[in-house]
Amino acid sequence: MIHIRHRHDTNFTVVGNHLAQHPDLSAVAIGLGVYIQSLPDGASVGIKDLTRRFKEGEITIARALKELETAGYLQRSRERDDRTGRIVTRTRWYDRPGAEPTPAPTPAPAPAKVDLVKRRPVAQQPVPREEPTPLPPVDQPAADLLAGLRRRDPRLWLSETDVRRLSPAVRTWLDRGIGPGRIALTLTGSLPIGAISWPARLLGYRLRNWLPPALPARPTTPGPTAPLPFQTCGGCERVFRAADPGRCRDCRQMAGQAA
Secondary structure, three states, X not given: OOOOOOOOOOOOOOOOXXXXXXXXXXXXXXXXXXXXXXXXXXXOOOHHHHHHHOOOOHHHHHHHXXXXXXXXXXXXXXXXXXXXXXXXXXXXXXXXXXXXXXXXXXXXXXXXXXXXXXXXXXXXXXXXXXXXXXXXXXXXXXXXXXXXXXXXXXXXXXXXXXXXXXXXXXXXXXHOOOOHHHHHHHHHXXXXXXXXXXXXXXXHHHHHHOOOOOOOOOOOOOOOOOOOOEEEOOOOOOEEEOOOOOOOHHHHHHHHHHO
16 A cells, blocks of 8 residues: 555644554444544534434444443543533543643744844834624514523523624514514524533524525416306396396307298
């Protein structure tokens, strides 16, 4: 085998050979471990989440997670959420089991600028402060809908600023004929298990990407026409429908034949 090397500068994951070449893990467990290590903190790695991502079934995924747990890479524990009071599953991933965690690097101080002529530090110019983006005006029906979501799920706790920013997106739904109850059900349905770190970001994603299309205009169809009035035939006194008084069809045919 010959490697065709490529140096990755962005969007890559460092994986040790102790995982990639583990002698006791199956190929599914190794591949699943590499995938989990590439995920950011806060990602959902439940069995149902992983089966939606991969073609393997729940039994295969569960067996691979058990292998990773036995090898020390994965740790799952049942804990009570301090904010909601619910029992949730906390998952911890160890890049290398048994090793001490690497401390976060301390950011180096910015080097002082030096005047090359006078050989002394240059005074730092103050950075102009950016003015905050003005918030949209209050849309009370949309704001009430967003503020009331925490009654359905306490994890959907929004600040007043979040409500003001998301209100225009809710107004778009309301203008398209979607009722408040249906909007609330869509925003709170199928939420992830465990704590929601950024509820405003999750709701904003659903409001933008789950917006239903506007209904097409209803076609204008002519209404039903009124039936013709009843008339009495002047020859046989039969009742028939016609716009004007006269004779029925049979009498007109007989009169035509006699002529």
